Amino acid sequence: MGFKVFFVIAGCSLSLISAEQKDVKLFFQRTCAACHGLDGSARGQNGQKLPGRVLSDVRWQGSKKDVDLVNSILKGKGGMPSFQSQLSEKEVETLVAEIIRPLAARKK
Ligand code: HEC
Numbered sequence: 001m002g003f004k005v006f007f008v009i010a011g012c013s014l015s016l017i018s019a020e021q022k023d024v025k026l027f028f029q030r031t032c033a034a035c036h037g038l039d040g041s042a043r044g045q046n047g048q049k050l051p052g053r054v055l056s057d058v059r060w061q062g063s064k065k066d067v068d069l070v071n072s073i074l075k076g077k078g079g080m081p082s083f084q085s086q087l088s089e090k091e092v093e094t095l096v097a098e099i100i101r102p103l104a105a106r107k108k
Helices: 002-020 024-036 058-062 068-076 087-103
Strands: none
Touching: 024 087, 058 087, 068 087
């Protein structure tokens, strides 16, 4: 009896955690980096040019509001597909704040 209660509670908190947010870093590495590069340089591991735009450009980032970037990622833009079926708005906001913005902070 005691055991059963424990497992029910443990199961609930686990599903709460996974429902909360995707690992946006992993998502970036697996999905976005194919076009933008792991460091946002739009270059692959052998230095080859990738199809995405350079995300690590400090001046370009400075010209963009978070909401613009979030909208482009959710709705898609030019050669970039829409991601709204894979990521929630909240997840994209986290992705912009924790992954995209720090790419520009890095000195090139
Ligand atoms: C199929 C290649 C491809 C993939 C995958 C891709 N992008 Fe892009 N991305 C592009 C291209 C091309 C542009 C330039 C679009 C334009 O300005 O016309 C772009 C532009 C952007 C921009 C700038 C948007 C703006 O408002 O100027 C951001 C931010 C961005 N991508 C983030 C991401 C993130 C985050 C992911 C993963 C969730 C991702 N991209 C996946 C190709 C891609």
